[in-house]
Amino acid sequence: MTRQTSPLRILLIDDNQDHARILQWAFKQTGRKDCITYFDDGQRALDYLESNGQNQGEFPDLIFLDFNLPRVDGREVLRKLKIGENTRSIPVIILSSSEREEDIRKAYELGASSYVSKSVILDSYTTVLQTLQDYWSTIAKLPSRR
Amino acid sequence: MRLRPKQNALRRRPDGRSKKSPRSVSGATIDGSLLSTPAFSGAFDKAKEGMLILDRKGRCREVNRAAAKMLGLRKNLMRNKPIDIILAKYTVAGRPVTVEALKGELLLVHEAKAKIAIRTRAVDFSGGLSLLVLRRKDRLPARESEAWKVDRASLVLPEFFPLPPSEEEPDFRSLFQHSPYGTCILQNNSIVVANPMFCKLLGYRASDEIVGKEIRQFLDGGSHMLFSLLQQRAFRGETIPARFEIRMLRENGTTIDVESTMSLSLYRDAPALNLSINDVTDRKELERRLTDSEGLLRNVINSMVDALVITDLQGKVLDVNDEFERFTGFSRRDAFGVEIPYPWVPEEDLRSYIGWLEKLRENNVLRDFDITWLRKSGERIAVSLNTTMLRNSAGDPVLMVNIARDITERQTSREKLSRQVRRLQVLYELSRALTETFDTREIARITFQQIEKVIPVDAFFIDRFDEKRNLLRAIYNVDVFEGKRIESDARGAEVPLDERTASAKVIRDRKPLLELRPEAPSGPVYVPFGNPNRGAASLMFVPMFSRDRTIGVMSVQSYEPNIYSNDHLTLLESIANVVGIAIEKAILYQETITKSQEIEARNKELDDFTYVVSHDLKEPLISVEGYTKIIRHEYLNLFDEAGREYLQSVMDSCIHMKRLIDELLQLSRIAKLSEKKAKIDSAKLIHDVLEELQFSIRERKAEIVLQQDLPPIDGVDTYMRIVFRNLLSNALKFCDKPQPRIEIGASATEDEVVYFIKDNGIGIEPEYFEKIFMIFQRLHKKDEYEGAGAGLTIVKKIVASHGGRIWVDSVRGQGSTFYFTIPVS
Numbered sequence: 001m002t003r004q005t006s007p008l009r010i011l012l013i014d015d016n017q018d019h020a021r022i023l024q025w026a027f028k029q030t031g032r033k034d035c036i037t038y039f040d041d042g043q044r045a046l047d048y049l050e051s052n053g054q055n056q057g058e059f060p061d062l063i064f065l066d067f068n069l070p071r072v073d074g075r076e077v078l079r080k081l082k083i084g085e086n087t088r089s090i091p092v093i094i095l096s097s098s099e100r101e102e103d104i105r106k107a108y109e110l111g112a113s114s115y116v117s118k119s120v121i122l123d124s125y126t127t128v129l130q131t132l133q134d135y136w137s138t139i140a141k142l143p144s145r146r
Numbered sequence: 147m148r149l150r151p152k153q154n155a156l157r158r159r160p161d162g163r164s165k166k167s168p169r170s171v172s173g174a175t176i177d178g179s180l181l182s183t184p185a186f187s188g189a190f191d192k193a194k195e196g197m198l199i200l201d202r203k204g205r206c207r208e209v210n211r212a213a214a215k216m217l218g219l220r221k222n223l224m225r226n227k228p229i230d231i232i233l234a235k236y237t238v239a240g241r242p243v244t245v246e247a248l249k250g251e252l253l254l255v256h257e258a259k260a261k262i263a264i265r266t267r268a269v270d271f272s273g274g275l276s277l278l279v280l281r282r283k284d285r286l287p288a289r290e291s292e293a294w295k296v297d298r299a300s301l302v303l304p305e306f307f308p309l310p311p312s313e314e315e316p317d318f319r320s321l322f323q324h325s326p327y328g329t330c331i332l333q334n335n336s337i338v339v340a341n342p343m344f345c346k347l348l349g350y351r352a353s354d355e356i357v358g359k360e361i362r363q364f365l366d367g368g369s370h371m372l373f374s375l376l377q378q379r380a381f382r383g384e385t386i387p388a389r390f391e392i393r394m395l396r397e398n399g400t401t402i403d404v405e406s407t408m409s410l411s412l413y414r415d416a417p418a419l420n421l422s423i424n425d426v427t428d429r430k431e432l433e434r435r436l437t438d439s440e441g442l443l444r445n446v447i448n449s450m451v452d453a454l455v456i457t458d459l460q461g462k463v464l465d466v467n468d469e470f471e472r473f474t475g476f477s478r479r480d481a482f483g484v485e486i487p488y489p490w491v492p493e494e495d496l497r498s499y500i501g502w503l504e505k506l507r508e509n510n511v512l513r514d515f516d517i518t519w520l521r522k523s524g525e526r527i528a529v530s531l532n533t534t535m536l537r538n539s540a541g542d543p544v545l546m547v548n549i550a551r552d553i554t555e556r557q558t559s560r561e562k563l564s565r566q567v568r569r570l571q572v573l574y575e576l577s578r579a580l581t582e583t584f585d586t587r588e589i590a591r592i593t594f595q596q597i598e599k600v601i602p603v604d605a606f607f608i609d610r611f612d613e614k615r616n617l618l619r620a621i622y623n624v625d626v627f628e629g630k631r632i633e634s635d636a637r638g639a640e641v642p643l644d645e646r647t648a649s650a651k652v653i654r655d656r657k658p659l660l661e662l663r664p665e666a667p668s669g670p671v672y673v674p675f676g677n678p679n680r681g682a683a684s685l686m687f688v689p690m691f692s693r694d695r696t697i698g699v700m701s702v703q704s705y706e707p708n709i710y711s712n713d714h715l716t717l718l719e720s721i722a723n724v725v726g727i728a729i730e731k732a733i734l735y736q737e738t739i740t741k742s743q744e745i746e747a748r749n750k751e752l753d754d755f756t757y758v759v760s761h762d763l764k765e766p767l768i769s770v771e772g773y774t775k776i777i778r779h780e781y782l783n784l785f786d787e788a789g790r791e792y793l794q795s796v797m798d799s800c801i802h803m804k805r806l807i808d809e810l811l812q813l814s815r816i817a818k819l820s821e822k823k824a825k826i827d828s829a830k831l832i833h834d835v836l837e838e839l840q841f842s843i844r845e846r847k848a849e850i851v852l853q854q855d856l857p858p859i860d861g862v863d864t865y866m867r868i869v870f871r872n873l874l875s876n877a878l879k880f881c882d883k884p885q886p887r888i889e890i891g892a893s894a895t896e897d898e899v900v901y902f903i904k905d906n907g908i909g910i911e912p913e914y915f916e917k918i919f920m921i922f923q924r925l926h927k928k929d930e931y932e933g934a935g936a937g938l939t940i941v942k943k944i945v946a947s948h949g950g951r952i953w954v955d956s957v958r959g960q961g962s963t964f965y966f967t968i969p970v971s
Contacts, residue, residue, distance in 0.1 A: 016765055016768075016769070018766075018768075018769035018772065018773070019765070019768060019769060019772065022768075022769065022772030022773065022775075022776065023772075025772075025776055026772075029779070068761075068765075097761060097764045097765055097768055098761060099811070100757070100811070100815065101815075118768050119764075119768065119804065122768060122771050122772055122775065125775070
């Protein structure tokens with residue numbers, strides 16, 4: 001079944017609460033014990049991360065970010081994450097319902113580590129999410145978090 | 147030496163008055179027949195001189211008594227004997243006498259009797275006869291021996307050859323009487339004998355009217371000196387001209403010009419002069435008329451159609467002809483004595499005219515010098531000049547003859563022609579220049595620049611006529627003031643059409659208008675800028691048409707009064723025709739550009755809208771799909787059989803909707819080719835696509851026929867893949883045959899490549915040939931042939947975005963062939 005790896009602290013940002021709920025369900029299906037923190041608003045997520053930094057709090061290992069967000073757009077959130085002193089080392093995986101070429105390019109240009117289509121996750125959610133989580137928890141080496 | 151016959155050779159007594167036998171002389175008409183005449187032989191025999199007549203072979207034909215006596219031989223013995231035999235006892239410088247030796251002058255010496263010496267002198271006659279004259283040396287006077295040596299004239303001296311009296315000679319008499327030449331014999335300056343022609347020429351009826359009179363009486367004063375000179379020379383035996391002309395006085399006081407010959411003869415044993423005359427009055431008259439400046443020559447030069455000016459070498463006018471007077475208006479009196487500069491040569495042409503005359507010093511004739519002359523009235527006339535240098539017999543230049551031809555007409559038609567050519571050129575240049583711009587103001591500016599070349603223009607405008615709104619819209623306004631172009635920035639300014647204006651009139655009448663004012667009114671009239679103090683005095687307005695509609699008006703104006711003609715107006719009309727079309731084309735072009743830009747913008751909007759909508763549609767769909775999956779995972783056991791089936795239907799619908807949305811998204815993304823086109827190896831591309839489709843191909847047991855040597859495609863790889871994928875999957879999908887057969891091929895022309903994909907599928911009815919390319923058009927129920935219905939729409943959009951076309955040819959039940967073209971870049 002699932003290999004035992006150290007649990008990841010995952011931050012999920014998605015304005016679509018349905019999508020978030022489905023994703024969280026899908027994460028659960030992988031059987032991993034990862035800790036998922038969810039925000040339905042980019043700005044709030046950024047605020048949270050900033051206050052974390054001030055409070056010497058913990059930072060997530062991985063951020064799943066929906067590219068299409070109200071208020072502060074996913075692109076803007078990504079840009080800010082990548083310039084933030086505390087956040088720029090955190091891999092960001094873009095989740096998107098768009099498969100548009102320019103969106104994908106933009107994401108990588110802004111420093112995204114991956115771009116994953118929501119449809120693909122839905123088609124074979126367990127495999128995809130398992131793979132992602134495995135990759136980032138075991139294969140890739142992440143900087144240690146305070 | 148040979149004696150030539152003379153035309154008036156006969157010398158004889160012209161009438162029967164003289165009873166004594168005159169011995170006249172002739173040098174030339176002695177021939178064989180003459181010798182046999184009794185008259186001749188009588189005279190010959192009685193002559194004091196010893197004479198022998200020898201034939202060509204040197205035989206003695208005749209010998210006279212004196213000669214026989216001198217040689218001591220009998221006449222009969224001498225006849226027909228060779229002269230060398232006759233003279234056998236004589237020697238010439240110790241040698242025997244030969245015929246050849248006798249040609250010259252010899253001293254013959256008798257071998258035995260040294261005392262006897264004979265001097266001979268041979269004279270040739272016509273008919274091959276020669277006369278041998280013999281004289282005893284001792285009787286030869288010193289003076290006379292000198293005479294022997296003189297010229298031809300001396301050889302015919304009468305003492306050598308006396309002739310018989312003419313009374314006894316009817317032949318000579320008749321000849322003398324009827325000779326066409328007037329002949330007389332002069333002795334002591336008086337006429338002693340004259341023939342009838344001589345009398346007739348001088349206007350007398352009979353010779354007794356003139357015989358005995360001095361010849362001077364019959365000579366014109368101008369001929370006295372010549373005649374007496376020749377007379378003296380003739381008497382002295384000196385050379386005189388064979389013919390000379392004198393003028394004689396006739397009985398009625400008129401004169402007669404005669405050509406004369408004169409020779410010395412003996413008449414009644416005294417020296418006489420034979421004078422023979424021939425009337426040349428007619429010839430003289432002709433000559434006189436020809437040379438007389440008041441005569442024929444004057445008539446000829448006056449009858450010339452060209453003007454004639456005769457000058458001396460310095461160019462001073464000596465004479466002109468009538469045509470000159472008519473042509474230039476300067477009379478002969480005006481012109482006579484005039485020196486350069488001539489009043490009929492314009493100042494500006496003077497230098498070239500003088501240069502022309504200077505060239506004449508080296509040439510005898512100069513031709514076709516085109517120059518302008520001024521009439522006395524000041525009018526200018528085009529002239530072609532031909533100048534000839536007249537020289538005297540020594541070759542020195544004497545006069546200059548200028549012949550001037552009026553070529554005003556020729557010049558005018560030449561000018562007309564060149565004007566016509568220039569105008570055509572302007573029209574051509576205009577047409578060419580106008581194809582290069584679609585800017586109406588630029589068109590008008592080019593037009594103005596071309597018009598400037600052929601029409602004097604101080605102000606120019608082009609207005610466009612808006613028929614719907616009944617107003618004029620300024621396209622271009624220009625005013626030329628003090629050599630500078632002042633362009634107005636009034637472009638686009640609108641003025642309601644004022645029916646009182648000329649512009650309105652030409653637009654209503656659809657006819658050009660030429661307005662000439664006696665003087666420029668003060669203040670601007672039609673062009674509201676430029677020189678504020680002067681209005682146009684000459685104005686032309688022409689309507690501009692396009693497809694028979696009046697689209698505007700063009701105007702050319704000048705401050706100069708009366709500067710335009712109908713000719714200008716016609717030209718302006720031609721220009722307006724060209725310009726009207728150009729302006730209309732430019733406007734249509736601008737409209738088209740604007741429209742296509744609008745369409746493009748709208749399409750872009752539509753694509754963006756499609757994208758946004760389909761994306762927004764996708765979001766809830768993902769939710770539906772996600773929840774459905776959760777339900778299936780977590781709650782499936784709560785459903786009965788029907789519930790599970792419904793759940794399955796929800797999931798199928800989700801898949802279908804997802805596909806629709808994906809295709810819509812794809813479609814919206816093709817709008818503009820963001821990727822660069824490249825040469826694509828179409829064979830490889832099709833192989834890749836077939837690879838992708840290999841599952842269906844295997845499943846359908848389809849036969850794929852791929853043409854060899856497919857031409858490359860100039861296109862965007864990802865899109866061209868979609869095209870082939872969609873067309874090929876359609877071909878596989880829409881087939882009811884047990885074994886689908888798909889043929890792929892292409893043919894290239896210079897401009898494009900045509901690809902085709904041919905199947906043996908269900909085919910399409912012609913009425914759907916267009917419809918199948920429209921989005922979400924399905925010809926079949928969803929369960930018959932799955933698909934969203936956007937595949938062909940996407941294909942069409944991709945082909946169109948590459949600049950190509952797509953179409954289908956099909957027979958229902960037999961199969962379809964899809965063709966599409968991709969331009970070759």
